[in-house]
Amino acid sequence: MELPSKLLENAVNEMSQLPGIGKRTALRLVLHLLKQPVDQTQGLTAALASMRNDIQYCKECHTISDSDICGICSNLSRDKTIICVVEDVRDVMAIENTGMFKGVYHVLGGKISPIEGIGPSQLKINSLVEKVKNNAVSEIIFALSSTMEGDTTNFYIYKQIKDFTLKTSTIARGIAVGDELEYADEVTLGRSLLNRIPFEISIKQ
């Protein structure tokens, strides 16, 4: 795609480095900014720059936070001995929305992925193992996505903590509530059979 202006081309190239945004979409977005008042572009660039430069992470759980300790970790009514291991802040938000979890989180910041060049040292794994070593943890719940990378990461962490006295669990995989069996993939359906739960328990949920 040959663009008639170097400035336009630079903007389109930078924009199209974002995931899921191709050159055509980038051009549409950039032309939209050109049609809008200058304020909008200034607002966007200022917000992105200050976010990238000044964002902070909770010292306890490594989630994005405006303070040293995030609202969840500083909440006295949360059970700090139950830690849910997740990939990023979106997972924290998703689980918080259920209102079903009263423990705290540990945000790894990604998953082990040799293809993307992400090794264990780039993730917040050591601080999690430290917490376990300090006997501060009674249960770890693995809530990473069940992909090759997620399973690898789970297993890597599990190997380092398995000799300590604590419960480990993973969130249940199964048929989503309201879904039809016939459309479920066989792995999920198989797991939902293997991990079936007593009917008396299910009707109380």
Added chain:
Amino acid sequence: MELPSKLLENAVNEMSQLPGIGKRTALRLVLHLLKQPVDQTQGLTAALASMRNDIQYCKECHTISDSDICGICSNLSRDKTIICVVEDVRDVMAIENTGMFKGVYHVLGGKISPIEGIGPSQLKINSLVEKVKNNAVSEIIFALSSTMEGDTTNFYIYKQIKDFTLKTSTIARGIAVGDELEYADEVTLGRSLLNRIPFEISIKQ
């Protein structure tokens, strides 16, 4: 969607003002930037800011250009008396890609749209009418999209130039090359019958 950080929230809000980008997509894009080196965010914000502040438009045809007169308008082999009226630079690029047009363009910068609050005065219509008044034009080809807004804009311009001696035309609407008739909408199919062309001419194209 409640975000755990004001900086993140600002960035997501600004990002989600772009067309076709909702809050969830905006969050994904912003978290991607956080994972990448600072350089990438700096590159993006710098490119957007300098584009918005320094972009220039061709004084002849109003397309985006790095110089006062764009490459097409300054090309001596283009026929300046044939003007193709388009909405924005993407249309110019699309027509240029065909290699079938040897005239020049006139970029309106939008279409008349009362719903979006865009009136004729916000578009580059006057300078087009000026060109016609100066007897500099032999043919005007309307190539706006055939929507309500496009047709309104075409008609608004046509009313102002119809008393001058020049040809006016619109690009042909019809079944796309390679398309099956059964999937065409009836308006397009109807127009392609009304505006049928002699077979002898079609086989030469």
